[in-house]
Amino acid sequence: MFGANFQRKYALTDQGVQNTKKGTFWTVIVNLVVMGGVGILYLVMSGLMETLAGGVLPVALPVLAGLVIFAFLSFLTHLQQYKATYGLVYGEVKATRLRLAERLRKLPLGFFGKRDLADLTETLMGDVNRMEHVWSHVLGYLYGSYISTAVIAVCLLWYDWRLALACLWGVPVAFGLLFGSRKLTERQAEQIKRAAVRVSDGMQEALENVREIRATNQEERYLAGLYRKIDDHERIMIRGELVTGLFVNGASVIMRLGVATTILVGAGLILSGQIDFMLLFLFLMVITRIYAPFDQSLALIAELFVSQVSADRMNALFDTPIAEGAEVFQPQGHDIVFDHVEFAYDKEAVLHDVSFTAKEGEITALVGPSGSGKSTCARLAARLWDITGGTIKVGGVDIATVDPEVLLTDYSMVFQDVVLFDDTVMENIRLGRRGASDAEVMAAARAANCEEFVSKLPQGYQTPIGENGAKLSGGERQRISIARALLKNAPIVLLDEATASLDVENETKVQGALSRLLAGKTVLVIAHRMRTVAGADHIVVLKDGKVAQQGSPQALMAEGGLFRHMVELQSESAQWQLSGARP
Numbered sequence: 001m002f003g004a005n006f007q008r009k010y011a012l013t014d015q016g017v018q019n020t021k022k023g024t025f026w027t028v029i030v031n032l033v034v035m036g037g038v039g040i041l042y043l044v045m046s047g048l049m050e051t052l053a054g055g056v057l058p059v060a061l062p063v064l065a066g067l068v069i070f071a072f073l074s075f076l077t078h079l080q081q082y083k084a085t086y087g088l089v090y091g092e093v094k095a096t097r098l099r100l101a102e103r104l105r106k107l108p109l110g111f112f113g114k115r116d117l118a119d120l121t122e123t124l125m126g127d128v129n130r131m132e133h134v135w136s137h138v139l140g141y142l143y144g145s146y147i148s149t150a151v152i153a154v155c156l157l158w159y160d161w162r163l164a165l166a167c168l169w170g171v172p173v174a175f176g177l178l179f180g181s182r183k184l185t186e187r188q189a190e191q192i193k194r195a196a197v198r199v200s201d202g203m204q205e206a207l208e209n210v211r212e213i214r215a216t217n218q219e220e221r222y223l224a225g226l227y228r229k230i231d232d233h234e235r236i237m238i239r240g241e242l243v244t245g246l247f248v249n250g251a252s253v254i255m256r257l258g259v260a261t262t263i264l265v266g267a268g269l270i271l272s273g274q275i276d277f278m279l280l281f282l283f284l285m286v287i288t289r290i291y292a293p294f295d296q297s298l299a300l301i302a303e304l305f306v307s308q309v310s311a312d313r314m315n316a317l318f319d320t321p322i323a324e325g326a327e328v329f330q331p332q333g334h335d336i337v338f339d340h341v342e343f344a345y346d347k348e349a350v351l352h353d354v355s356f357t358a359k360e361g362e363i364t365a366l367v368g369p370s371g372s373g374k375s376t377c378a379r380l381a382a383r384l385w386d387i388t389g390g391t392i393k394v395g396g397v398d399i400a401t402v403d404p405e406v407l408l409t410d411y412s413m414v415f416q417d418v419v420l421f422d423d424t425v426m427e428n429i430r431l432g433r434r435g436a437s438d439a440e441v442m443a444a445a446r447a448a449n450c451e452e453f454v455s456k457l458p459q460g461y462q463t464p465i466g467e468n469g470a471k472l473s474g475g476e477r478q479r480i481s482i483a484r485a486l487l488k489n490a491p492i493v494l495l496d497e498a499t500a501s502l503d504v505e506n507e508t509k510v511q512g513a514l515s516r517l518l519a520g521k522t523v524l525v526i527a528h529r530m531r532t533v534a535g536a537d538h539i540v541v542l543k544d545g546k547v548a549q550q551g552s553p554q555a556l557m558a559e560g561g562l563f564r565h566m567v568e569l570q571s572e573s574a575q576w577q578l579s580g581a582r583p
C-alpha cells in the first residue's frame, strides 16, 4: 500500500512515507476508539431499556469507568493522530522544498530557458503548499478510514449481514462515482493550475517591465490583458469547484441513502421478529460514525485527484536530468579546446562543427555578427549548457565529465547582464570569493575603479544597493562585476564586452584593472566592437554558428574576408591599432 508507487504518486520523501504510515495507524486507532464509544452508548441504552421493561437497574460504576477510559483513550489517540499528521508535516515540507531547490541548483541552465520563473516559483511554493495539505489532512485520514471501516464492516457483517449490507451498499457506489469522475476532476485541476500560472506570469511581467509599459503608454492595454487573465482564472476556478462539488455531494447523498435502507430493512426484520429494536439502534449509531470519516474522505479524495497535478509538476522537476560529473577537476594547464562542437538550445542547431583553441596566457576574442553564436560559445566553455556533439576540453579534461559547480571554481565571468543581489556593495563583491577579507574586497574594488562611486554612497561599502542593484548605474554595476572577478582570480576569464557600459574615462581606468586581471589567464572575450579585440592574440570569427575565420588580428586583417569587412564597417575602425590597449 505504501510502496514506491505511492511514494512517487504523492511526491513523498522516505520520511514522509513513514509519517503517512504513522498517521494512518493512529487514524485507525482513533476510529476504532470512537466505535468503542458507540459500544458503551449501546450498553447504556440496553440497560435503560431493560430497566424500563422492569428489569434490575444495572450497576452504574462499570459504565462510568468505561466512559472515563473512553474519554482518556479518545484524548490520547487524537493527540497521537494530530502529532503524526499535522505535527510531522512541516518537516516534510521543509525537506521537499530543499530537495526541489537542490534539484534546481543542479539543473542545466537550458531548463530555465524553457520554464518561466513564475511557473517554477509556483511549483516551489504553491504546489508544495497544496501537497502539504494532502500530506497532513488527507493521506493518513483517508487510508486510516479505509482500514478502520473495513474492520468495522467485517464486524457488522458478522453481527448481522442483512443490516450490514443495507447500511454499507452506498459506500462502494459513492466511491465508484467519485473514481469515475477522476479524469474530469484532474482535467479541471490542470486548467486551474495553468490559469493561475498565466496570472502570476502576467503579474511578474507587469512588475518587471513597469518602466517599458509606462514609457510606451501601454498601461491600459496591458492591464486589460492582465484583467482578462484574472477573469479567466476566476471562471475556470468556479467551474472546477462546481464539477468537484457536484460529484462529492452526489457521492455523499448516495452514501447517506444507506440510512434509509437500514431503517427499511431493520423495520422489516423487527416486524418479522428476526431482530430486536436495540440491534437496529446499534446499526444506526454505527452508520452515523462510519459515514463521518467517509463523508470527509469523499471530499479528501477529490482533493487527492486535484493534488495529482501538483505532485506531477514536482515529479517533472525531480525527473529532469541534472548536469553531473566528477567532483575533482585537475586539468593540465587551462587551454580551452573546442573540438567539432555542435549545439542546439532547442531543436534548431545554433553551433555547427566549431573548433578552436583558447590558449592559456592568451586573449582569444570571439567576433561575428549579432546572433552568430559568440555568447553561446562562451556559455558552453563554462558548461552552462551541455553540448550536443563534439567535445570541449579544459587542460585536457572533457568538461562534460566534471561537476559544473566544481568546474566553475576555475572561471571568472564578467557578462553584460550583471546580476547583483539586494545586499551591500561589500557583500556583492565578496560573492567573487567567499571568505575574502574586507581588505581584499576593497583592494579588488579599487582595482576595478569602484572606489570613486562607492565613496559617494551614503554608507560606503556598507550601502545596500537594492534589488538587482537597482540603485546603481550600468557602468557601476559592471565595475562591481569586474571587482568580483578580480577577487576570484580564477585561471579562466570569460568576458562579454566587459567595458560596454562605461564612459571613455572609466573605460580607460577599468582596462588597466582588466589587464591585471587577465595577465597569464586563459581569456575568452565576446567582442561586439572591433576596438575591443585590437589587443587579442587569437581571433575566432563566427558566422551563422560556424567558424568563418580564425587567426591573429594581423593575419586576419591581411586575409580580408568577414573580419576585415567588420573592422572597416565600424566607425571605430579609424582608431584601429593592432598594438592598441587590451580589452
Ligand SMILES: Nc1ncnc2c1ncn2[C@@H]1O[C@H](COP(=O)(O)OP(=O)(O)OP(=O)(O)O)[C@@H](O)[C@H]1O
Residues within 6 Å of the ligand: 113, 345, 346, 350, 368, 369, 370, 371, 372, 373, 374, 375, 376, 377, 528
Ligand atoms: N537561451 C536561448 N534559447 C534559445 N535560443 C537562444 C538562446 N540564446 C541564444 N539563442 C539563439 O542562439 C543564436 C546565437 O545566439 P548568441 O547569443 O550566442 O549570439 P551572439 O553572437 O552572442 O549575439 P549578440 O552579438 O547579438 O549577443 C541566436 O540565433 C539566438 O537567437
